[in-house]
Amino acid sequence: MSVLTCRTKGSMPVASSWSARLSLQQDLLWSRWQALSSRDQVALSVLMVFLILFVGVYGGYTVHQAAKASKEDYQQRVTDYFWLRSQATNIDSTVLDSQNDSSAQPPASRVNTLLNSSGIDNAQVVAEGDKVQLSFTNDSQGVVSAALAKLERQGLQFSQLTMQQDLASKQIQVQATVPF
Numbered sequence: 001m002s003v004l005t006c007r008t009k010g011s012m013p014v015a016s017s018w019s020a021r022l023s024l025q026q027d028l029l030w031s032r033w034q035a036l037s038s039r040d041q042v043a044l045s046v047l048m049v050f051l052i053l054f055v056g057v058y059g060g061y062t063v064h065q066a067a068k069a070s071k072e073d074y075q076q077r078v079t080d081y082f083w084l085r086s087q088a089t090n091i092d093s094t095v096l097d098s099q100n101d102s103s104a105q106p107p108a109s110r111v112n113t114l115l116n117s118s119g120i121d122n123a124q125v126v127a128e129g130d131k132v133q134l135s136f137t138n139d140s141q142g143v144v145s146a147a148l149a150k151l152e153r154q155g156l157q158f159s160q161l162t163m164q165q166d167l168a169s170k171q172i173q174v175q176a177t178v179p180f
Helices: 002-035 038-090 095-102 107-117 139-153
Strands: 122-128 130-140 159-167 174-180
Touching: 107 122, 107 130, 107 139, 130 139, 139 174
Parallel strands: none
Antiparallel strands: 122 130, 130 174, 159 174
């Protein structure tokens, strides 16, 4: 019990000296405040209120602007994310694969692969020097247009293109020459 009492007595002077110093500082500040004239007290009070309001308003404004900028950045990122997600269906993996493999494939094989991936079966593709001649038939204008558009998206330009439709069978015959 005496050990506990000694420790308590030993720590009390530290706390009491700290509070005594704080109390002494407050008394000194209060006595100096009282020594000021009423005009100086009013001026210092107005100055303190102004500084407190300025710091509070400016700090609040700064925090508000930072939050607003962060929210706008977040909204832009969310918009970009959903836009990219919506464009995923527009990515044609066969085009990406053919771009990656375009240097490995000879031009005729490349054209034949593009036509097959577009739904054109049994296309006749022949390489002649620096040109590729192709010929195919199909009964759907949409499939033919999509196949030709896919070739153009790959950077191929037609130097010669002939399309004829057989009135009896409704087959569209396409003959084209593509320079490489």
